[in-house]
Amino acid sequence: MWRYFGRKLLIYLFTLVAAVTVNWMIPRFMPGDPVQSRLARASLQSPEASAAMAEYYRGVFGLDVPVWQQYLNFWGSLLRGDLGTSMWLFPRPVTEILAGAVPYSLALLVPAILLSWYAGNKLGAAAARGRWLDNTVLPLGYLLTAMPYMWLALLLAWSLGIVAGLFPVAGAYGFGLQPSWSLAFAASLAAHWFLPFLSLFLVALGGWAIGMRNLIIYELESDYASYLQSLGAPRRLVRRYAFRNAMLPQITGLAVQLGTIVAGSLLTEIVFGYPGIGYLILQAIRNQDYFLLQGAFLFIVIGVLLANFVVDLVYVLVDPRVRVQMQGGAA
Amino acid sequence: MALQVSDLRVHYRTVRGDVRALDGVTFALADGEITGLAGESGSGKTTLGKSLVRLDGRMRHVGGRVELDGRELPIGDSARMDRFRFHEVSVIPQYAMSALNPTRRIGTMVRELLRSRGIGHRAVRPELERRLRLVGLAPEVLDRYPIELSGGMKQRVVMVLSTLLDPALLVADEVTSALDVSTQRAVAEALVEFRDRGYVRSMIVVTHDLSLVYQIADSIMVMYGGRLAEKAPADALVTAPRHPYTRRLLAALPEPGVRHEDKRLAGIPGGPPELLDPPAGCRFRARCPLADDRCAEQPPFTEVAPAHFVACWKAG
Numbered sequence: 001m002w003r004y005f006g007r008k009l010l011i012y013l014f015t016l017v018a019a020v021t022v023n024w025m026i027p028r029f030m031p032g033d034p035v036q037s038r039l040a041r042a043s044l045q046s047p048e049a050s051a052a053m054a055e056y057y058r059g060v061f062g063l064d065v066p067v068w069q070q071y072l073n074f075w076g077s078l079l080r081g082d083l084g085t086s087m088w089l090f091p092r093p094v095t096e097i098l099a100g101a102v103p104y105s106l107a108l109l110v111p112a113i114l115l116s117w118y119a120g121n122k123l124g125a126a127a128a129r130g131r132w133l134d135n136t137v138l139p140l141g142y143l144l145t146a147m148p149y150m151w152l153a154l155l156l157a158w159s160l161g162i163v164a165g166l167f168p169v170a171g172a173y174g175f176g177l178q179p180s181w182s183l184a185f186a187a188s189l190a191a192h193w194f195l196p197f198l199s200l201f202l203v204a205l206g207g208w209a210i211g212m213r214n215l216i217i218y219e220l221e222s223d224y225a226s227y228l229q230s231l232g233a234p235r236r237l238v239r240r241y242a243f244r245n246a247m248l249p250q251i252t253g254l255a256v257q258l259g260t261i262v263a264g265s266l267l268t269e270i271v272f273g274y275p276g277i278g279y280l281i282l283q284a285i286r287n288q289d290y291f292l293l294q295g296a297f298l299f300i301v302i303g304v305l306l307a308n309f310v311v312d313l314v315y316v317l318v319d320p321r322v323r324v325q326m327q328g329g330a331a
Numbered sequence: 332m333a334l335q336v337s338d339l340r341v342h343y344r345t346v347r348g349d350v351r352a353l354d355g356v357t358f359a360l361a362d363g364e365i366t367g368l369a370g371e372s373g374s375g376k377t378t379l380g381k382s383l384v385r386l387d388g389r390m391r392h393v394g395g396r397v398e399l400d401g402r403e404l405p406i407g408d409s410a411r412m413d414r415f416r417f418h419e420v421s422v423i424p425q426y427a428m429s430a431l432n433p434t435r436r437i438g439t440m441v442r443e444l445l446r447s448r449g450i451g452h453r454a455v456r457p458e459l460e461r462r463l464r465l466v467g468l469a470p471e472v473l474d475r476y477p478i479e480l481s482g483g484m485k486q487r488v489v490m491v492l493s494t495l496l497d498p499a500l501l502v503a504d505e506v507t508s509a510l511d512v513s514t515q516r517a518v519a520e521a522l523v524e525f526r527d528r529g530y531v532r533s534m535i536v537v538t539h540d541l542s543l544v545y546q547i548a549d550s551i552m553v554m555y556g557g558r559l560a561e562k563a564p565a566d567a568l569v570t571a572p573r574h575p576y577t578r579r580l581l582a583a584l585p586e587p588g589v590r591h592e593d594k595r596l597a598g599i600p601g602g603p604p605e606l607l608d609p610p611a612g613c614r615f616r617a618r619c620p621l622a623d624d625r626c627a628e629q630p631p632f633t634e635v636a637p638a639h640f641v642a643c644w645k646a647g
Contacts, residue, residue, distance in 0.1 A: 227430035228444065230385045231493070232416030237447045241432050248434075320434055320476040 008312055012305050019301040024074050026297075027290040028067075035063065037288055038087060060085060061291070074294075083298070084291035088283055094295040097280065102299065104172055105276030108193065109265050112200035113257050119201075120208020121250055125243050127209065128216040137209055144206030153199040153271040160195060167195045170273035196272040200265070204257070211253065215246035248319055255311035258303070333533045334360035334383075334500055339395035341382045350606045352378040354557040355395070357632055358640070360500070365526055365534045367544030367565070369580075370554035373603050377425065379554070380502040380537045382406055384422040399499055417448060421498040421531075425505045427489040431477040437488060438473030444492075455495065462491045462530070466521050483514045490521065494530045501531040507543055515540075519547045542584060545569055550638070553577045556604045556614030559632055563639040573635060573646040576615045613643070621645050 035057045039050050058064040061084070062073055077084065083094035127137035144152075161169035173179070174188040219225060219242035228238050266278035273279070277296050284292040315322050339356045342349040352375045360366060370376045381387065383397060383406065392407030399419060405411040424430050432440050441459065442452045460470035466487040477485055486506065494501060503522060507515040525531050538544045544551060545565055552562040553576065561574040572578045579599045601618035604610055610617070612627040619626070625644050632642040 223424070223426040223429040224432045226385075226387070227424055227426075227489070228432075230416060230422045230424065231444060232413040232418075232448060233444055234413075234447050237443060241435070245432070245434055318434075320436075321478050 005312075008309070012309060016301065016305055019305075020075075020078070020298060021071075023294055023297045023301065024071060027288070027293045028070075030288070033288075035061070038090070060091075061087070078298075083295040086289055086292045088287035088289040088292060094291045097292060098277070098295050098299060101275055101277050101280050104274060105265050105269070105278065108196055108268065108274065108276060109200065112197050113204060113254070116201045116204035117208055117250070117254050117257070120205045121212045121247070123205070124209040124212025124214075125216050125239075125246075127213045128220070129239070134213070138213065141206035141210040141213075144202055145210065147203070149199070149203050149267050150271065152203055153196075153268060156195055156199050156202075157271065160198075168192050169195065172275050192272075192274075196268045196274050199271075200268055208250070208253075212246060212250060215249060216242050219243075219246045244318075248315075251311060251314060251318070255307050258307035258310075333362045333364070333400060335396075335398040336383075337396045337398075339379075339382065339397060340393040341378055341386065342391050342393050343378075343389050344391055345389075345607070348607055349391075349393075351557050351609055352390075352606060353382060354606075354609065356554075356557075356559055357395075358552060358559060358562055360533045360535070362532055363526060364550060365523065365536060365548045366562075367541070367548035367551040368535050368537045368554065369539060369541050369544060369551060370560075371539065371603060373606070374554040375557040375606075376537050376539075376554050377504055378557075380422070380504045380535060383500065383535070384416060384420050384502055385409065385412065417498070418496050419498055420500045420502070421493045421496070423490055423493050423501065423503045423506050425508070425537075427486045427506065428482050428509060430489050431485060433477055436474060436476055437480075441473065441492060450496070459491065459495060462495070463488070465524070466491060467517075483510060483518075486510065486514075486518060487521070490518070490525075494525055497530055497532075499532040501525075501534045502537065503534060504537045505539075506536070507538065507540065515543060519543055523547050541569075541580065553580065556609060557606050558614060559640070559642060560615065561639075561641050561643075562632075563636075563641075567636070567639055573639070573641040574615075574643045575619050575621050575645070 035054050038057055039053055055064075062070060065073070081095065083098070086092050086094050086097055089097055123137055124141075127134045157169045160166050168174070168188075168191055172189065172192050173185060174192075177185050177188055179185065216239075220238065222242075222245075225238050225242055228241070265274075265276055266281060268274065269276045269278035270282060277299060280292060281296045283289070284296060336359070337357050339353055340351070341353040342351050354375075356375075356379060368376045368379065378390065381390065382392070383404070386392060386406065386409070397404040397406055399415070404415055404420065431437060435443075445452045445455060459473075463470050463472065468484060468487055468491075472480060472484065472488060480488065486509075490506070506522070507518050510518060522534065522536065526534060536544055536548060541551070548565045550562060551565050551568045553560045553568070553574065555576050561568060561572065561577045563573075568577065569581065572581055576599075579597070582597045583599060585596060599618060604614050604617070612629055613619070613622070616622045616626045630642045630644045632640050635641050635646055
C-alpha cells in the first residue's frame with residue numbers, strides 16, 4: 001500500500017518539476033521584451049535615463065544574470081514561497097495578487113463543477129431509466145454540450161442580466177461597495193456570483209448527463225447485469241450495481257475537470273469581468289507579466305496534481321480492483 | 332415429464348426483418364435427465380437455452396409453449412417469469428467468467444441477491460458453504476472480489492450460486508468452452524454430481540463439444556438451422572445416428588487411435604442456412620447428400636425408435 005502511494009508521489013513530483021520548468025520557459029521564450037514595454041509606458045525622452053531605467057528593472061526582475069542562473073534563482077525563491085514581483089501591477093508581489101484572485105475562482109468553480117457533476121450523474125442515470133426522460137435529457141444535453149461556451153455565457157448575461165435585469169453582469173460585487181462583512185456586501189457578492197456560476201454549471205451538466213446515461217446503458221448490458229436478471233434479481237438491485245460501476249469513469253472525469261478548474265474559468269471570468277485567476281492570466285499575457293503568468297500557471301499545475309492525487313485515493317476506496325493490484329494481486 | 336417444450340418459436344428482431352433462430356422446437360425432458368444440446372454456431376442452441384430462462388431485449392416469443400412440471404412458463408413475460416427464475420429455472424451463462432459484479436465482494440453480492448429475492452441469507456449460508464467445498468472452493472472465496480479468483484474458480488462459484496435453490500431445470504450454456512481440458516472434465520463431472528445429489532432436477536447442457544457431452548449426458552439433441560434435427564439417448568445418437576447432419580457431424584470428429592496423416596477429417600461442405608429468410612422444407616437440404624424432391628417439404632420430428640426422434644424423410 002505504501003509502495004503504491006510512494007510510487008504515485010514520485011510520479012507527481014517528477015510531473016511537478018517538469019511542469020514548473022516548462023512554466024518558467026514559456027513566458028521567457030515568448031516574443032517581446034517586458035522591460036521595453038515598461039519603459040515605453042514611462043515615455044522617457046533622454047536615452048541615458050531610459051538606459052538607467054532598463055538597468056534598474058532588469059535588476060528588480062532578476063533578468064540581469066545568465067538564463068541558467070535565472071532558472072536556479074527561480075527555484076530558490078519558489079521554495080521560499082516568493083513568486084516574484086508583478087510587472088503589470090508593479091510593485092505588488094505576485095503572491096499577493098494571486099491570493100486576492102484565488103478565492104473568487106474557487107468560489108465560482110468548485111460549486112459549479114461539483115454540483116454539475118452530481119446533478120448530471122443523477123440526471124443521466126434517470127434518463128437511462130425511462131424513454132420519456134431519455135428523449136428530453138439527451139437532446140438537451142447535446143445542445144448544452146455543443147453550444148460554444150462564450151455564446152451561452154453571453155446569452156445568459158443578455159437575457160437574465162440585461163433584458164430581465166435580474167442579475168448584474170460584471171464584477172464580483174457592486175461598484176459602490178468595499179469588501180466588508182456586511183449583509184449588503186454578501187448579497188451583492190451572491191448576485192454577481194450567480195450568472196457566472198449558472199453558465200459553468202449548465203455547460204458542464206449536459207456532458208455529465210450524456211456520459212452517465214451511456215455508461216449506465218453499457219453497464220446494464222454487461223454480463224453481470226444479465227446474470228443477475230437471469231436469476232430474477234429486481235431492476236432496483238441491477239440498477240444500483242450499474243450506477244456504482246458507471247461512477248468509476250465519472251470520478252476520473254471529475255479529477256480532470258477539477259484540475260482544469262482555473263484554466264476553465266478563463267472565458268467565464270472574461271465574459272463576466274470576474275476578478276479570478278483566469279482574468280489575471282489574460283491581463284498577464286497582455287502585459288507580458290512573466291511572474292504573474294508563472295504564478296497563475298503554477299497554481300493550475302498544483303491544482304491538477306492535487307486533484308489527481310485525491311482521485312487516486314478515492315479510487316482505492318471505491319474500486320476493489322485497484323486495491324487488489326496495490327496488494328500485489330493478479331490484475 | 333419435467334419439461335415439455337411444444338413448437339417453440341423465438342425470433343430476433345432486426346431492421347431487415349425477423350431472424351427465425353427458433354422455428355418450431357418440440358421436445359420433452361424427463362426428471363433427472365441431462366441432455367446435451369449440440370449444433371454449430373448460429374443453429375439456435377444458445378437461443379433455445381436463453382428462451383427457457385430469460386429472453387434478451389432483441390428476442391421475441393412468437394409462438395409455442397413451455398411447461399415445467401405441468402405449469403406453463405410465461406417466457407414472453409419477463410416480469411411474470413421472475414417468480415420462476417432461480418427457484419425453478421436457472422442458468423449457468425456462457426460468460427460465467429464475467430458474470431459476477433467486479434466491484435462487490437462475492438459474498439456481499441450473493442447476500443444482496445438473496446435478500447432482493449426475499450430469501451433469508453442466514454438460512455442458506457451453511458448450504459452455500461457446503462456446496463462451495465463440494466466443488467473444491469474454500470468458503471473464504473465469499474470474502475474475495477471476482478478479480479481475485481481464477482477463471483475456473485469463478486466458473487465454479489457461478490455454478491454453485493445458480494443451483495443454490497435446487498432448480499428443477501438448469502441450462503448450462505457452453506460451460507466448458509473457455510476452460511482447459513483438465514478443468515473441463517472437473518466441471519462436467521460436477522454437473523453430474525449436482526444432478527445425482529438432487530441440486531438440479533434436469534439439465535440442458537448447451538455445447539459444441541459432442542465428445543464431452545457424450546460423457547455426461549443421458550441424451551443428446553442436435554440442432555440445425557433453428558430446428559431440432561435429432562434427439563436420442565446419448566449412446567444411440569453416437570453409435571447409430573439417423574439424421575444425415577448428425578452423421579456428418581460425427582464423421583467430422585477425430586477418433587482416438589486414428590492417425591490423420593493419411594486420412595483427412597471429413598468436413599461438411601457448404602454453410603448453415605440464412606435464418607432471416609430460411610429456405611422452405613428441410614433446412615439441411617442444400618448440404619445433404621441424400622436430398623431429393625421430397626425434402627422440399629419440411630420433415631416432421633418423429634419418434635423412429637424408443638426415445639429416438641429424427642426430423643428426416645430418409646430416417647424411417
